[in-house]
Amino acid sequence: MxxxxxxxxxxxxxxxxxxxxxxxxxxxxxxxxxxxxxxxxxxxxxxxxxxxxxxxxxxxxxxxxxxxxxxxxxxxxxxxxxxxxxxxxxxxxxxxxxxxxxxxxxxxxxxxxxxxxxxxxxxxxxxxxxxxxxxxxxxxxxxxxxxxxxxxxxxxxxxxxxxxxxxxxxxxxxxxxxxxxxxxxxxxxxxxxxxxxRTVQRLCEIETYRMMALLGLPVAKEVSRWLYTGEKQLAELMDRIGQARSPDDERTVLGTLSALAAEVEHSVARTTFRFGAAHAYHGLVMQRIEELRESRISGLPTFFEFMQRRLLPAMNTCQAISRRQEELSSRVARNSQLLRTRVDIELERQNQELLSQMNRRAKLQLRLQETVEGLSVVVLTYYGSQLVQYLAKGTKELHHLNTDVITAISIPLIAGLVFWGTRQMRKKLAAEEGGAH
Structure with missing residues (x-):
């Protein structure tokens, strides 16, 4: 330094x-x-x-x-x-x-x-x-x-x-x-x-990058055959989605569609580097040719023209296959989301039916509970009047009162007290439930 x-x-x-x-x-x-x-x-x-x-x-x-x-x-x-x-x-x-x-x-x-x-x-x-x-x-x-x-x-x-x-x-x-x-x-x-x-170095680099760029072409041809099968399978799955009539059918199609999505993503991950490298190498080839500053010799193609005619179609093929892969991946993702939405809607419908059934059962239980409460008033009134009757019999010698009259008078009083107490308890429970929500 x-x-x-x-x-x-x-x-x-x-x-x-x-x-x-x-x-x-x-x-x-x-x-x-x-x-x-x-x-x-x-x-x-x-x-x-x-x-x-x-x-x-x-x-x-x-x-x-x-x-x-x-x-x-x-x-x-x-x-x-x-x-x-x-x-x-x-x-x-x-x-x-x-x-x-x-x-x-x-x-x-x-x-x-x-x-x-x-x-x-x-x-x-x-x-x-x-x-x-x-x-x-x-x-x-x-x-x-x-x-x-x-x-x-x-x-x-x-x-x-x-x-x-x-x-x-x-x-x-x-x-x-x-x-x-x-x-x-x-x-x-x-x-x-x-x-x-510099000229010798550029020629060596043109030949090197030309061959390295062409490494993407066999991969593109291999993927092209698989893409045709994948696109055909996706079209068939779309037909099956339209023909699905039950949740089981939709879940079966969704499983197949998920498997296809995994295959597509595996293919994309396997070829992304190769196609990207081919594009970069092709750019280097054309850059080195431009640096040569070539002039035409009458009757013969230049290096730029030769690469445009021989190398560019191969690079366009790689780019087209790369785009087809990305488009297939996007289509599979969209259709998977559509099918999942249909399955989710069906599940929500089933959940709504289940909640409606639970609501009906709750209302039925409420009516039964109200009926039981009415019976409870009768039962408690009966047992309360019996207690009053026993007390009146125990004090008959002291007051010389008629025990049946005392029992009869106590029945409406006991029934009113039991009914009022039950209503107060129900209101208190309802207030506590409303405060919790």
């Missing part, structure tokens, strides 16, 4: 240096003269970085290597006869070998820039090979663009060509895999060393 910043005791963010180094990572390699570049890309899992670094260390056991640049996800080694550049990405790792060529040197179809590398070292690279391409860099003094154009035949392979870098270079390719490699030919007519390095 600068002394002035250190003196101020400023706390530096722990990621500052790392983020700045990442910003400047993977610069293009300046190139001069004739050059053969072999670019290998391996699709791997996210945990291969230690194994790849260990394997790169083995490369230096057999060659005198000088480390030119190194970071967590990037390394540049000079082995004398060749240079190798390693880059670690999320889904893949790339190994780019640079080998100088003699002026006018003819290349055998089997020649690579890593001929000096032991095949056992190549077999130790983690992952599966997804991209292998050669970029042959020559000057227009060695190979003229006119001679390349003259060698093209009307019935031969479709050649893609363009002038790039403000028409200071010519690029030719057919994007075919020939003898295990796709091939690019660059004829330098005046590019600087850094321009040349």
């Amino acid at each position: 600068h002394p002035r910043l250190a003196a101020a005791e400023l706390e530096e963010h722990p990621l500052r240096q790392r983020l700045n180094n990442e910003f400047h990572a993977r610069p293009p390699v300046p190139l001069i003269g004739a050059m053969l570049v072999s670019h290998l890309v391996f699709k791997h899992s996210a945990t291969t970085a230690p194994a790849e670094r260990e394997n790169l260390g083995k490369l230096c056991h057999n060659h005198v290597c000088n480390s030119i640049d190194s970071s967590d996800a990037h390394m540049m080694l000079d082995a004398g006869a060749f240079r190798v550049r390693w880059e670690l990405h999320t889904e893949f790792s790339s190994y780019t070998f640079y080998r100088p060529l003699e002026s006018g040197e003819l290349l055998d179809p089997d020649v690579t820039a890593f001929d000096a590398v032991n095949p056992e070292w190549l077999s130790g690279i983690p992952g599966k090979l997804i991209v292998a391409c050669h970029v042959e860099l020559r000057s227009t003094d060695e190979i003229s663009p006119e001679s390349v154009l003259a060698s093209l035949t009307p019935n031969g392979r479709t050649m893609v060509a363009a002038k790039v870098a403000d028409e200071t270079a010519w690029i030719f390719s057919d994007f075919k895999i020939d003898n295990g490699f796709s091939r690019f030919l660059i004829l330098n007519a005046g590019m600087t060393q850094r321009q040349t390095g």
